[in-house]
Amino acid sequence: MSAELDALYQEIILDHYKNPHHKGLRGDPSADGTVEVHHVNPTCGDEVTLRVHLEEADGVLRVQDVSYDAVGCSISQASTSVMTDLVIGKPVEEAMGVHEVFLTLMQGKGSVEPDEEVLEDGIAFAGVAKFPARVKCALLGWMAWKDATSQSMTTTAQGGDDD
Amino acid sequence: MEGLLPDLEVVRKDFPILGRTTADGLPLVYLDSANTSQKPQVVIDAMVDHLERHNANVARAMHLLGAEATEAFEGGRDKVAAFIGAPERDEVIFTKNASEALNLVAQTLGLEGAHRVGPGDVVVTTEMEHHSNIVPWQMLTQRTGAELRWFTFDEAGQLDLSQVDELITERTKVVTFTWVSNMLGTVNPVAELTRRAHEVGAIVVVDASQAAPQLPIDLAAMPVEERPDVVVFTGHKVVGPTGIGVLWGRRSLLEELPPFLGGGEMIETVTMERSTYAGLPHKFEAGTPPIVEAVGLGAAVDYLAGLGMEAVHAHEQAITAYALEGLGTVPGLRVLGPLDATQRGGAISFELAGVHPHDVAQVLDVRGIAVRAGHHCARPAHAKFGVQSSTRMSSYVYTTPGEIDALVEALHYTRDYFKVG
Ligand SMILES: Cc1ncc(COP(=O)(O)O)c(C=O)c1O
Numbered sequence: 001m002s003a004e005l006d007a008l009y010q011e012i013i014l015d016h017y018k019n020p021h022h023k024g025l026r027g028d029p030s031a032d033g034t035v036e037v038h039h040v041n042p043t044c045g046d047e048v049t050l051r052v053h054l055e056e057a058d059g060v061l062r063v064q065d066v067s068y069d070a071v072g073c074s075i076s077q078a079s080t081s082v083m084t085d086l087v088i089g090k091p092v093e094e095a096m097g098v099h100e101v102f103l104t105l106m107q108g109k110g111s112v113e114p115d116e117e118v119l120e121d122g123i124a125f126a127g128v129a130k131f132p133a134r135v136k137c138a139l140l141g142w143m144a145w146k147d148a149t150s151q152s153m154t155t156t157a158q159g160g161d162d163d
Numbered sequence: 164m165e166g167l168l169p170d171l172e173v174v175r176k177d178f179p180i181l182g183r184t185t186a187d188g189l190p191l192v193y194l195d196s197a198n199t200s201q202k203p204q205v206v207i208d209a210m211v212d213h214l215e216r217h218n219a220n221v222a223r224a225m226h227l228l229g230a231e232a233t234e235a236f237e238g239g240r241d242k243v244a245a246f247i248g249a250p251e252r253d254e255v256i257f258t259k260n261a262s263e264a265l266n267l268v269a270q271t272l273g274l275e276g277a278h279r280v281g282p283g284d285v286v287v288t289t290e291m292e293h294h295s296n297i298v299p300w301q302m303l304t305q306r307t308g309a310e311l312r313w314f315t316f317d318e319a320g321q322l323d324l325s326q327v328d329e330l331i332t333e334r335t336k337v338v339t340f341t342w343v344s345n346m347l348g349t350v351n352p353v354a355e356l357t358r359r360a361h362e363v364g365a366i367v368v369v370d371a372s373q374a375a376p377q378l379p380i381d382l383a384a385m386p387v388e389e390r391p392d393v394v395v396f397t398g399h400k401v402v403g404p405t406g407i408g409v410l411w412g413r414r415s416l417l418e419e420l421p422p423f424l425g426g427g428e429m430i431e432t433v434t435m436e437r438s439t440y441a442g443l444p445h446k447f448e449a450g451t452p453p454i455v456e457a458v459g460l461g462a463a464v465d466y467l468a469g470l471g472m473e474a475v476h477a478h479e480q481a482i483t484a485y486a487l488e489g490l491g492t493v494p495g496l497r498v499l500g501p502l503d504a505t506q507r508g509g510a511i512s513f514e515l516a517g518v519h520p521h522d523v524a525q526v527l528d529v530r531g532i533a534v535r536a537g538h539h540c541a542r543p544a545h546a547k548f549g550v551q552s553s554t555r556m557s558s559y560v561y562t563t564p565g566e567i568d569a570l571v572e573a574l575h576y577t578r579d580y581f582k583v584g
Contacts (some may be wrong), residue, residue, distance in 0.1 A: 004187075005529050005580065009522075014581075044521055044537040045545070045552045071551045073521030074581075137521065 008131055009074065012124035016078035021085055026067040027053055033064070035152040039144040041136055046072030048080060048141055052148035054092060061092045061153070066145060075125075075134050080141025082121045092149060098122075099146055106135050164564055166481030168474055175561045177203040177466075189531035192566045197345050197373060197510040197557030198535050199399045202463070206402060209462035210455050221454055222428060222445075232454060239457030240444070246464035247394065248381035249411050253443045256410040256417070257452050261372045261397035262295040264410035265339075267447060268368055268393050269299035271420040272337065273307050278366060278419060282308035284336040287365075289314040289322060289351075290547060291344045294540040296370045300339060314340070316547065320347040320500035320507075327359055335365045342374035342394075346541040346555070347500030348483075348507035350374075354389035366416065367391040375409075376401045376559065377479050377508055379472035382411065392416050398456060402560075403463030407456035410447070417443055424449040467560075475560055479509040482558045482567065486511055489571035494584050496574065499548050510557040512539065515574065517583030520554040526577045532570055 029036045029051055036051045048070040055064040066084045070077060083102075087095040102122055105112045110130040114123035128138045168174055175181050178201045183191055193201060213235055219228035221236045244252040258264040272280050280286065286300050290313050304311040312330050314322045322340075331338060338360035343350050357367045368391065374380065375396035382390055393416070398407040412420075422429055422440050426449030431439040440446045467475060484504035490496055495516030501507040515523055524536035535555045538545050545552060556570060578584055 002580075005526060008525065009580075045542065046521075047551065073519040075521070131525070134521075134525070 007127035008134070010124035010127060012082075012121050013074060013078040016081040016121065017074040020077055020081040022065075022067055022088065023069070023081065024067060025049065025051055025069050027051060027065060033152055033155075035148045035155070037144050037148040037151070039140060039147065041072070041076070041140055043136070044073070046070075046076050046137065046140055048072070048076070048144050050080075050141065050144040050148055052145060052152055054149065054152045063087045063090055063092060063095050063149070068141065068144075070141065072140065073134075073137055075128055075137040076140045079125060079138040080144075082125075083141050083145060086120060086122060087145060092153065096146070096149070099142055102142060103139070105129060106138055164481055164485065166477040167564075168470065168478045168560060171478075171561075171563060174470070175563070177205070178561050179204055179207070181561055185531040187531075192530075192532040192569050194556040194558060194562070194566065194570060195533045195535050196376075196559035196562070197400070197539075197555065199405070200376060200402045200559050201561065202402055202404070202459075203466050205466055206404065206459050206462045210404065210459040213455050213458045218455075220451055235461075236452065236454045236457045239459075239461030242461035242464050243409055244411075246380070246468060247375070247409075247411055248383045250383045251414055254411055254414050254417065256412065256444045256447045257457055258395075258408040258410055258447075259406060259453070260399075260408040261370065261395050262299075262408070264395035264397075264408045265296055265368070265370065266299045267410060267423045268395075268412075268420075269303045271423050272366070273303045274421045276419055276421050278336070278416070280304070280307050280309045280336050283334065284309040285312055285330075285332070285334045286310070286337045286339070287312050287314065287330045287335055287360075288338075289316065289340045291316055291320070291322070291347055291349060291541065291544045292339075292341055293345050293370065293372065294542070295372075296339060296341060297543070300337075309336070316347070316349070316544075319502075320344070320349045322349070322351055324352070324355075327356075331359050331363055331365065333363055335360065335363055337368060338365050339368040339370070341370040341372070343371075343377065343508035343510075344500070344541075344544070345373045345510055346512050346539045346544050346553070348510045348512075349501055350378075350507060353391065354385070357389050357391050361388050366393070368393040369395070371396040372400060373508055373510065376467075377476055379476060398460040398463065401460070401463055402466060403460035404456045407453040407460050409460075414443060417447070422446055422449070426450040428452070470560060478560060478562075479558065480504050482562050482564070483507065483509050483511065485564050486556065486558065486567045486570070489567050490574070493571060493574045493578070495578065499545075499550075499553055509559070510555055512553040512555040514548075514550055514553055515577065515583075518577055518581045520552045522581065523554045523574070523577055526580055527570070527573050530569070530573045530576075532566075532573055534570075 050068040053065040217231040219232040221233040399405040429449040520536035
């Protein structure tokens, strides 16, 4: 009984839940390359407000910072925390790749072997994939990040055209 | 324990699903009946028998089966009418669920007619409504330019009746509220609010989705000035099937309201220029109705009437009192709603400090205990308590004290698991 729970609530997840990384909104939301989004899980009411700041240097667009305020369960909070660790500082293209890998893991119903090289602490969520009702929790922060990043890329690209 | 249904073990045997176990072989502890109730064998059998032996369309099939199906369907209406003490059986309209019934009223009140809600008019609701009794009224008032105003409630989960004079005025066209709250469990003063609303000529619409399963309802016995004009509930919470809801409305009001949906069955004659409409109840039942569902609902309310709604209510109160006592032993647990079991319904929402409702429900689920976690379609009410969501246990006729013990024990375990306290 407890083994089933332990598969879901890995120590890493509970640690991130108790001490979330990069939490608290930072930076100027109206700065160039910054986009803020608000996502909710309509079935349970979990919410996240997430701010992404992208910056281009040497022709590479990078995730300069991700900050957020959120309320929700241990899975959604820990997942958002792990996500910020994984994407901050990475080139956008690479970060999007990590997102894809995480998404595949979550949608695999427990049959996908997680890649620690890519996902680091994110492998702790492998057990969540076996609990269909919780997959949405694990994806809330990621979906918000992807949305904000895509929006920022469009505006940044438009900005680039003007130069 | 006093108040429990005398034949509780026999009642439990009536519900086949209670005999099943979880994947780990644990017994099922179903404490989510405010969400939907389980179904007794008689309801399942009545529906199967209908489909196996009497199936045909109603009202329009001129043959043996058609006559039998029509009789069974209309028999369901008779049983529902008896269950709520409807003054007339033709005042009982079948809809898809409670939500559709509420939309039917809110939508038709926005159309041409004696009761049309327009600019400057006021519709009054409460902050403890289910979303199904908020959104239709928002849609009506936004479309018509009327104003939606709200009763608030206090820390103890009781409506603030000191607002009555300010909210229920000559401008007020509709007053709508839930009889029993699905989140707080509060039982609202139907007679008093209805009397006040009628004094200013307002129409009273009561959401009885949580009341019909638990309280004896006898509309005909209510003094006219205290009887709501419309009462709705949903079949699946009164041990009936999904796919059917009930709208009872005062005949004179239903006759004045324009039709809601157009189609077969709801007409008298149709020409290419115009149609004339059928009388009650068919005027509001366009298309093929939920036939087998009405048969099942009829069997369901007969089953509850057989237990006796006074006895059902006493059982609910006994279990609720026992649950409130047990929940009180869990450190860091806060009940959102009235604490006196005699003043409330059987849905108990609570917060457990340090553990999110989703995580509470997950731990309970692994132990075979089904509760609801989330906003229970009552976000405004949660916002009042400064919380996003809560965990809710809700009992019914088949709930035992032993199941409450299992819940309380599991909540202590949940705290240990998440190392709080
Ligand atoms: C108080 C209340 N009103 C309305 C509803 C809506 O019922 P349904 O979803 O069957 O339309 C519910 C049930 O969820 C309820 O508890």
